[in-house]
Amino acid sequence: xKTAHLLLWRHAEAxxxxxxxxxxxxxxxxxxxxxxxxxxxDHIPPSTQLLCSPSLRTQQTSQAFSANFTAxxxxxxxxxxxxxxxxxxxxxxxxxxxxxTLIVGHQPTLGQATALLLTGEPSQWSIRKGALWWLxxxxxxxxxxxxxxxxxxxxxx
Numbered sequence: 001x002k003t004a005h006l007l008l009w010r011h012a013e014a015x016x017x018x019x020x021x022x023x024x025x026x027x028x029x030x031x032x033x034x035x036x037x038x039x040x041x042d043h044i045p046p047s048t049q050l051l052c053s054p055s056l057r058t059q060q061t062s063q064a065f066s067a068n069f070t071a072x073x074x075x076x077x078x079x080x081x082x083x084x085x086x087x088x089x090x091x092x093x094x095x096x097x098x099x100x101t102l103i104v105g106h107q108p109t110l111g112q113a114t115a116l117l118l119t120g121e122p123s124q125w126s127i128r129k130g131a132l133w134w135l136x137x138x139x140x141x142x143x144x145x146x147x148x149x150x151x152x153x154x155x156x157x
Contacts, residue, residue: 004137005045005100005149006090006117008110009036012064012130012154014057020077021055029057032130032154033064039157040065040132045100051075051087052104061130062104075105081112081122090117090137098137117146130154 013029025033050069052058053076062069074087084105085091089098103110111125114133127133134149 004090004098005048006088006098006135006137007040007044007048007102007132008114008127008135009061009102009104009132010107010110010127010129011053011055011058011061011104012036014129023055023057025057025060029130030060030064033061035154035157036130036132036152037065039152040102044102044134048100048102049088050102050104053077053079053106055106058104058106065102069104075103077106079105079109081109081116084109084113085116118148128153 012032013026014023015026017023050062050066052062052069052071054071054073055077059071072087074083082091084103088101088103107127108124110127112122114127115121115123115125117135131154132152136147136149138145138147
């Protein structure tokens with residue numbers, strides 16, 4: 001098994017408003033997305049697929065990194081951690097070789113998925129707006145392990 005990567009990026013700061021799926025990034029949010037995108041361009045494997053929620057704020061966050069992304073209804077604001085992991089191949093069958101994936105999504109789903117992968121329980125972990133959690137699936141001594149590779153807060157870049 002090769003190493004696989006799952007990067008969970010919460011959308012950057014967005015305007016308050018309605019309808020929820022049409023909220024745009026604030027000026028601060030645009031800066032957050034750009035800082036994280038610059039960091040990603042220097043660090044992630046080039047074959048990483050980019051998936052996002054269909055909401056405008058996640059698409060704008062994704063576009064700061066690449067115009068080549070896929071917006072999936074299954075990653076919308078109402079998705080569950082199980083649906084999110086299924087969309088990227090990191091579901092219960094993650095013992096196989098999932099593709100390296102960057103997902104731009106929402107809370108609480110991103111926090112729940114991160115908690116599940118690192119602890120075995122889908123706890124209510126909070127991921128800040130614009131922050132990125134990078135998890136790696138590797139095989140060591142014949143066992144699959146999930147390792148927290150890094151956590152990035154755009155305010156520190």
